[in-house]
Amino acid sequence: SVCSSKLALSQVHPMWQEPLAVPGGDRQSPVDIVVRESIFDPQLRPLKVQYDPRTCQQIWNNGYSFLVEYDDTTDKSTLKGGPLEDQFRLCQFHFHWGENNTWGSEHSIDRRLYPAELHLVHWNSDKYSLFEESVIEENGLAVIAVFLKVGKRHEGLQKLVDALPAVRHKDSVVEFTKFDPACLLPENINDYWTYAGSLTTPPLTEAVTWIVMKQHIEVSHDQLAVFRSLLFTSAEEQLQRSMVNNFRVQQALKGRTVRSSFT
Ligand SMILES: Cc1ccnc(S(N)(=O)=O)n1
Numbered sequence: 384s385v386c387s388s389k390l391a392l393s394q395v396h397p398m399w400q401e402p403l404a405v406p407g408g409d410r411q412s413p414v415d416i417v418v419r420e421s422i423f424d425p426q427l428r429p430l431k432v433q434y435d436p437r438t439c440q441q442i443w444n445n446g447y448s449f450l451v452e453y454d455d456t457t458d459k460s461t462l463k464g465g466p467l468e469d470q471f472r473l474c475q476f477h478f479h480w481g482e483n484n485t486w487g488s489e490h491s492i493d494r495r496l497y498p499a500e501l502h503l504v505h506w507n508s509d510k511y512s513l514f515e516e517s518v519i520e521e522n523g524l525a526v527i528a529v530f531l532k533v534g535k536r537h538e539g540l541q542k543l544v545d546a547l548p549a550v551r552h553k554d555s556v557v558e559f560t561k562f563d564p565a566c567l568l569p570e571n572i573n574d575y576w577t578y579a580g581s582l583t584t585p586p587l588t589e590a591v592t593w594i595v596m597k598q599h600i601e602v603s604h605d606q607l608a609v610f611r612s613l614l615f616t617s618a619e620e621q622l623q624r625s626m627v628n629n630f631r632v633q634q635a636l637k638g639r640t641v642r643s644s645f646t
């Protein structure tokens with residue numbers, strides 16, 4: 384699947400050097416979610432997640448994060464319900480993290496940051512036939528965000544952690560199969576916030592329905608340390624730079640409403 388951020392790489396941006404302005408940027412991400420200003424919407428339905436581990440293909444270091452990519456040529460791993468009108472196909476998941484456990488997430492809850500954040504990226508397969516098409520449409524993408532907190536070791540994540548040294552450098556890829564991303568979801572996926580936003584790395588397009596989980600997952604300090612052992616730089620580059628702080632600065636809400644699925 385080409386849903387990875389090759390598109391992102393096509394718009395060469397210096398690392399985290401923000402483009403001056405995004406065309407008509409009035410729904411940019413990430414944002415701080417102010418809980419008392421979010422609005423309970425009783426019409427939000429339960430999320431329906433159906434992932435098939437057999438669609439898992441590879442892990443790729445794209446120079447922004449590491450992406451676990453799924454075969455999205457059929458409707459085998461899908462997301463629907465919640466705030467979504469259509470069916471969406473899982474194409475990849477990745478993380479954002481900090482240099483320490485104090486910060487690293489892209490979103491925050493009442494200004495509280497987490498050490499890392501998981502993004503499960505899906506595109507609207509009812510309306511479009513390719514990820515690349517959906518990425519420029521306002522109802523094109525749905526991203527589930529899950530906060531990571533440092534605590535007990537996450538057994539399901541360990542298989543992924545063990546594969547990371549093989550993709551230490553930018554543009555490295557390793558085969559990675561039979562991984563069920565549902566193991567990275569919190570027990571309760573029916574308590575979430577949702578708002579209309581954008582991709583947080585280039586092309587930063589305003590195509591994303593964000594679904595931010597209220598419940599976090601726990602990973603161990605050592606597991607996060609392996610994330611930080613990755614590099615932004617390719618094997619050829621003279622100066623190696625640790626892949627840390629790969630989050631975007633928070634953006635203005637600009638009058639958007641954040642809805643909650645719970646009271
Ligand atoms: C696929 C993709 C590209 C760029 N940015 C994102 S993100 N961080 O908004 O999930 N996802």
Ligand SMILES: [Zn+2]
Pocket residue numbers: 477478479502583
């Ligand atoms: Zn992301």
